[in-house]
Every structure is written in C-alpha cells, then in structure tokens.
Amino acid sequence: MSTAVTDMQPGAPPESSRVHYLNANYGIKSWLLTTDHKRIALLYLGSITLMFFVGGAFAVLMRLHLIEPQGALVEPDTYNKLFTMHGVMMIFFFLIPSIPATLGNFLVPMMIGARDLAFPRLNLLSWYVYIVGAIFTLYAAISGGLDTGWTFYTPYSSSFSHTQVVPVALGVFITGFSSILTGLNFVVTIHKMRAPGLTWFRLPLFIWAMYATSIIFILGTPVIAITIFLLGLERLLHIGIFDPAIGGDPILFQHLFWFYSHPAVYIMILPGMGVMSEVVTCFSRKKIFGYSFVAFSSMAIAVISFLVWGHHMFVTGQSIYAGLIFSVLSFLVAIPSAIKVFNWTATLYKGSISYQAPMLYAMGFIGLFTMGGLTGLFLASLATDVHLNGTYFIVAHFHYIMVGGAVMAYLGGIHFWWPKITGRMYPDGWARFAALVIFVGFNLTFFPQFMLGYLGMPRRYAVYPAEFQVLNVVSSAGASILGIGYLIPLIYFIWSMRYGPVAGPNPWGAKGLEWETPSPPPTENFDEIPVVTEEAYDYANPHTGVARG
Amino acid sequence: MADAAVHNAHPPGFAHQFEDMEQQREAGTLGMWVFLVTEIMFFGGLFACYAVYRALHLQAFELGSRLLDVRFGAANTAVLIASSLTMALAIHSAQTGKRKSVVMFYLALTMILGAAFLGIKFTFEWRHDFLEHLVPGFGFEVRPEWGAVGHHVPMFFCFYFFMTGLHALHMIIGIGILTVLTIMASRGRFNEQYYAPLEVTGLYWHFVDIVWIFLFPLLYLIGGHYAMGGGH
Numbered sequence: 001m002s003t004a005v006t007d008m009q010p011g012a013p014p015e016s017s018r019v020h021y022l023n024a025n026y027g028i029k030s031w032l033l034t035t036d037h038k039r040i041a042l043l044y045l046g047s048i049t050l051m052f053f054v055g056g057a058f059a060v061l062m063r064l065h066l067i068e069p070q071g072a073l074v075e076p077d078t079y080n081k082l083f084t085m086h087g088v089m090m091i092f093f094f095l096i097p098s099i100p101a102t103l104g105n106f107l108v109p110m111m112i113g114a115r116d117l118a119f120p121r122l123n124l125l126s127w128y129v130y131i132v133g134a135i136f137t138l139y140a141a142i143s144g145g146l147d148t149g150w151t152f153y154t155p156y157s158s159s160f161s162h163t164q165v166v167p168v169a170l171g172v173f174i175t176g177f178s179s180i181l182t183g184l185n186f187v188v189t190i191h192k193m194r195a196p197g198l199t200w201f202r203l204p205l206f207i208w209a210m211y212a213t214s215i216i217f218i219l220g221t222p223v224i225a226i227t228i229f230l231l232g233l234e235r236l237l238h239i240g241i242f243d244p245a246i247g248g249d250p251i252l253f254q255h256l257f258w259f260y261s262h263p264a265v266y267i268m269i270l271p272g273m274g275v276m277s278e279v280v281t282c283f284s285r286k287k288i289f290g291y292s293f294v295a296f297s298s299m300a301i302a303v304i305s306f307l308v309w310g311h312h313m314f315v316t317g318q319s320i321y322a323g324l325i326f327s328v329l330s331f332l333v334a335i336p337s338a339i340k341v342f343n344w345t346a347t348l349y350k351g352s353i354s355y356q357a358p359m360l361y362a363m364g365f366i367g368l369f370t371m372g373g374l375t376g377l378f379l380a381s382l383a384t385d386v387h388l389n390g391t392y393f394i395v396a397h398f399h400y401i402m403v404g405g406a407v408m409a410y411l412g413g414i415h416f417w418w419p420k421i422t423g424r425m426y427p428d429g430w431a432r433f434a435a436l437v438i439f440v441g442f443n444l445t446f447f448p449q450f451m452l453g454y455l456g457m458p459r460r461y462a463v464y465p466a467e468f469q470v471l472n473v474v475s476s477a478g479a480s481i482l483g484i485g486y487l488i489p490l491i492y493f494i495w496s497m498r499y500g501p502v503a504g505p506n507p508w509g510a511k512g513l514e515w516e517t518p519s520p521p522p523t524e525n526f527d528e529i530p531v532v533t534e535e536a537y538d539y540a541n542p543h544t545g546v547a548r549g
Numbered sequence: 550m551a552d553a554a555v556h557n558a559h560p561p562g563f564a565h566q567f568e569d570m571e572q573q574r575e576a577g578t579l580g581m582w583v584f585l586v587t588e589i590m591f592f593g594g595l596f597a598c599y600a601v602y603r604a605l606h607l608q609a610f611e612l613g614s615r616l617l618d619v620r621f622g623a624a625n626t627a628v629l630i631a632s633s634l635t636m637a638l639a640i641h642s643a644q645t646g647k648r649k650s651v652v653m654f655y656l657a658l659t660m661i662l663g664a665a666f667l668g669i670k671f672t673f674e675w676r677h678d679f680l681e682h683l684v685p686g687f688g689f690e691v692r693p694e695w696g697a698v699g700h701h702v703p704m705f706f707c708f709y710f711f712m713t714g715l716h717a718l719h720m721i722i723g724i725g726i727l728t729v730l731t732i733m734a735s736r737g738r739f740n741e742q743y744y745a746p747l748e749v750t751g752l753y754w755h756f757v758d759i760v761w762i763f764l765f766p767l768l769y770l771i772g773g774h775y776a777m778g779g780g781h
Binding site: 109114115116117118119120180183184185187188189191192193218219220221222223225226227230233237238239240241245246247248249252256524529 | 567576580586588591595598700704708
C-alpha cells in the first residue's frame, strides 16, 4: 500500500499542499517502522487483501473441481488440501483480522478523539507477528499443504496426517498473538483515551462492537494458542495430552478448539455489526433505533458466545444433557443478534434513505445475515442437527454468516471510509454495480448448497453422486460471478487512489469525530482534541456536535 | 484537558499519544492487567485439561505426583516468594525516591532469585527426572510396580513438563525484562514521578509467582495426601 496517493491532480483544491499521514514522510522505512495507527491499518489492509485472494484462489479451484461428479480437476488428496488451506487462510488470516485490524485500527482512535492507540509500538508489533504467522502458513501451502481441515481435529492431525501440520499450527499460533495485541490495545484505548465529553453511551456503536470483539480476542485467543501449541508438541514429540495411548482424549481437543473457535465466529461478525450501525444511520439520516440495546447486545454476544461451543459437538459423543444445555444457550445467543437486525430495520423506518454503495452492502448484510442466522437455529436444534451435521447445509450456513455477513460488512465499511482513508472517491456507479454482482454471485453460490445439504450431500468430499450435479454447477457458476465481483472493487480502489475525485472531509454528511478532521487525516488525527457535546448519530441536529477549544 | 503546553513539554518517558503522565501510567497499568487476563486464559487451558485428566486418571496422577521430589518444589516456592518481595521493594524504593543504586540492588536480587529458581528447576530437578526416565518423549519408562494404571503415568508428566516449562519460559522472559529495567535504573531513568515500567513489570512478576503457587500443590503435593493414608 506504500504506493498510496502522494501527488495531487492539477486543479485539485489548495488543500493538496496540506500535510497528512500519507505524505508526512516517504519511503519504505517510513511505512515498515511506522507507529501511526492509520498506516498500520493500511499495512494490514494490503496483507489481508493478499491473503483473501490466496484463500479465494483455493475456493475457485474447489468449485472448478466440483463441476463434475467424479471431480474435474484434482486428486482427492489435493482436494482435501484445497478446502483446508481455503479455511485456514480465510478464517485465521482474513476474517479474524479483517475489520478490527484495518477499519478498527484506523477508526478507533479517530472515533474517540485520540491521537493514536494507547500502545502504538505494540500495534506495529502485532502486524509483524501477523506477517510471521502468514509466512509460516504460506510456506506450508507451497511445500505440500495441509489436509486436516481448518479444525485440526486430533488424532488425525497429531498422528496420522502426512501433511504440513506443524508449520500451519505454528502460523495460527503466532498469528493469534497479533489478535491478542490488537484486542489489548483497543480495550485500553477505549477505556483511557476517549475525548472529553465522549461518555460510554455517546460512543459510536462501532466502538462498542470493537470493544466486544476485543474481549473475545483477549479471553478466547489464548486458549486456541495453548491448544494449537499442545497439538504441535504432540506432533513433534509423538507424545502429548490428546494421545489415547497414554489416556488422552481427542474429544478434549475439540472442546478446547471450539471454546475459541465459536467465539471466533463472533470476532468475525461483531465488527461487521458495528459497521452496519454506522452505515445504516448515515444513509437513512436517522439516529439509531434503541442505542443501548444495540450496544448491550454486542456485549451479550461476547459473553454468551463463550457458552455455546458444544453445539459443534452434538454428534461427537458429548453427553445428551450437555447437548441440551448447549442447544438452549445457542438459541439464546440468537436473541441479541436478532435485536440488532430489528433495530437496524427500525432505524430505516421513515428514514431519508439513499442507496450509495456502502448502503447497498448494508442492505445485503441485513438480508444475508438474517438467513445465515436463522439457518443457524436449525443447526442449534439437536434433532435437525443430526440430519444436517457434516453436510453442505453447514457450509452454506456459515458462508451466509461469514461471507454474506462479515465480508459484505467489511466491503461496506471499506467503501464507507475509503474517502476518509485516502481522501479520494471511487466511481460510485461501478461500486453499486459491484455490490449487486457480489450479492447475486453470493446467493447463486451458496443458496444451492443449502439445498444440497438438505438433500444429504456431505461436505469435504471430492466426489458426489450424479444427481447433485445441477446444483453444484449452479454453485460453481455463482462462484465465478462472485469472484469477478470481488475483483471489480480491487481495480477501482487502486484506480481511485490516483485518479479519484477529491473527497473532502465529510462526503457522506456523516456524524462522528472521524468526519470532523480532514481527509486524509493529519498524523495526529486532530489539530486539537475535540470536546463532544451530543449523542451519537444525532442526524436531526445539523451542527457538528463538537465544541472547539 | 487538551493542554498544548503539557503536550509539547515532553517529560522523560512521555509518549505523544497521551494527554498527560497520569493517563499514560493508567493506560500502562490497565494494559498489563489485560495482558495478565490473557495469560490466565493461556494457563487456564492447561489447568482445565489437567482437571479433566486428573478426574479421569486419578491413581496415575497420584502416582506421578509422588515421583516428584517435593523438596525441590518447596525450595523453589520459597525462592520465588522471596523474589516477589525484592521486586516489590524495588518498586517501593523507586516510588519513594531512593538512590538508583538501591533500586538496582533490589532488581539484581530479584534476577538472582529468579535465576536460582531456574537453576534448581533445570540442573537439579529436570536432570533428576531425565535420569529416572520420567521425561515423556525422551526415553520414558513405564515401571512394572506402577501396575495397571502405569501406562497413564506419562500423561501426568506431560502436564508436569508443559506447565512447569511454560512457567519457566515466563520466568526467563521476566528476567530479560528485569535486565532492561536494571539498565534503565542505572541511567537514572526512574524517580518518584516515573516508575511505571517497574510497577507494570512487578505485576507480571507477581503473576508468574502466583501461577507457581497453583502449580506447586497441583503437581507436588496432591499425591502426598493419599500417600499419608487419605483418599480411597
């Protein structure tokens, strides 16, 4: 991202000579040694975009392979590696850092009126930690890959797989610490560095979402770290605590794994919900409906998410009573999610709605996330889960949450704050077109998978009975549309960095401290720390809500 | 609050993103507490596994516990508690504006005690375990006299080495940080106003100490109870 906008177009406003965080200094060192949260956000943006397209390439190969019932492209062993590497890349190296490490890093200090995060050097360290983890995983990908599934289940991963378990485990272990550092930094920053007048209940809901996400980072990530560490030791020393030969229980691995990895789902979706609250209010010109409900539902999700992991293990031999309790708790966690959907919808009611690109993504999110959430209830019910577990229904369900939800929100957020990040606008027509292409491509890819799963097609198989071919071809066709949909923004975003019209400080007329400062912002964000005098999203009040001096 | 004069004055050790020293100190302390929460979860995963397996393999865990030499563990407990005292004294002497040699003395003493802990652990205890063939993965021998539960005893030793090893790693990191602090102290960086790095490191050091306070009974003492005629 170091090629970001540096020179301005002829005829640009006199603002072009202004010093901001992108032109404050130049050269590769000024980026690699930066402690500016905004530059670190861009470093992350570049890295996770790369990982997104690497992970996407694995998905493309998978969908190509599944065009024919006997498999069109690769050996079954290779297919196992494709879906594993797709999962590892997308979950640990794209979705988990996606919104927190890019938009979160960029916006948390700006939204609360601070000059930077509390620990800027830790922030930079977190990016380097992420890169080291990514290098281990990319090395594993090119030196043979991994075939255990992204879940690393023992004893297959610890004793039987002949693939690169240790490098990937190490990569995931290391990258976990970048999440921990980000979460720690956000919690301290949000607690200690809010601008005067910015009380907890005046905070933008994006900040609440980041806070809730950080809590999961802090409480969950260390558990996956120790679990993966133990797995790696077991693999290396051929003795360890999941080894049945000395009385170990491989199911315990699953408990520990899901203790983190279910909350990790909320790491992926909570930040997206935060973006939603910002975008929906801005483009309907209304205060959020039920601020405190939305804020507390983030916290409720963060807490309850730690109590539902057993719903991944209904059919792995946990006690039926544990299953019952986990089922009830899983239904409970749907409530705060539903509250949010209702509140965004209620915010739209009688709003002055406009359909710019970020809003199209937000609308897509509401629909797709609702479908993903409701199908989750099928899986949280013990009896239906027995039928649907391990089928494409699961695959469709979590892609509706993670792609239909998290990625749509991520893209919506990038489109919303791009003018703030780069100071430039992207072509609005193309952006709306891409949003539609992604929505159509997504549904065409994954809706057939609900049907396939219901009909009984198991996931993770390289071949399938001929009767499933039509739906698989539809899904693959949708995937190619989706792939093109993701490439369009990549192209116009890069274009806009140089040729996009100058955006000005607040192109959307949005509320929030980040819009009170020029675009791109100066290195220290604010010339003087603002004093906040109003609630969040007070769109009824045309004034800025910030006292100067 | 947005006092430009304070912001531009840059007292030693002051970072630009904060409004004043007080905010910086509070942020640093909160940061360490949050970090310790992650540490609790990190060790917590191991403790949870220990609890599960102890319930599953009670006799094997008692047997394994009795194979450890409680004298080493007890000596190390004493050493570690003493090091927490010297750490607290180092902070206190900086806080009350004592000469830098006093601060350095207590920091050095803390490091020596930490090193003594590691010395006892590695050169006496782990060597002893290795010679007794009690190290899983490195020539562990299941002895016939352990009976039917014997093949589960390596599980206890997996926990013993993972937990004490992870703890020792934290000690090594702590000694590294103390080295940096001693150098900072020798340059006269600390005074009554600025001692946050000492305070924050103290939190970390005491935490590592507390982890040991849990490890000692869980690993060394828990089998002894049954050896003295209790239990089943």
